[in-house]
Amino acid sequence: MVLDSAQRLHDIWGKTLDGVRFGVDEIPPDLEGLAANASPAPMGSYTPATGGEGPMITVYRRVVEQACSSVEELQDLVHDVVVEHTAEMLGVAPETLDPVYRRRY
Numbered sequence: 001m002v003l004d005s006a007q008r009l010h011d012i013w014g015k016t017l018d019g020v021r022f023g024v025d026e027i028p029p030d031l032e033g034l035a036a037n038a039s040p041a042p043m044g045s046y047t048p049a050t051g052g053e054g055p056m057i058t059v060y061r062r063v064v065e066q067a068c069s070s071v072e073e074l075q076d077l078v079h080d081v082v083v084e085h086t087a088e089m090l091g092v093a094p095e096t097l098d099p100v101y102r103r104r105y
Contacts, residue, residue, distance in 0.1 A: 001074070001078040002022050002024055002059050002078060003022065005083070006082060008098070013097070019049075019054035020056075020057060021054050022056075022058075022059075023057070023058050023059075024058065024061050025059075025060055025061065027062050028041055028060045041060065041063045042063065043063050043077070043081045044058055044081040044082070044085045045058045046085040048089075057082060057086055059081050064078060079100075080102055083097050083101045
């Protein structure tokens, strides 16, 4: 689902997203610390480019899955998380990045 969303954004934005890596981690780092502080767990993150590696958009699988009650909802939420963090990386509004952002529910 993450790769499908990344491909959709690449189809729209082309070379702007060349070198951006997209991935999935099971849980966010320091989940215990977030829980101890009663902070909500993030559904994804953006990590700027470092050294020879491009920027990274990560979706936290368990957090996103727990927020959904159906496969269709999961697919929509995964896409929205990818769009939100890619928009953060580019410094644009998510609605600007993808016109279907949050319009499928």
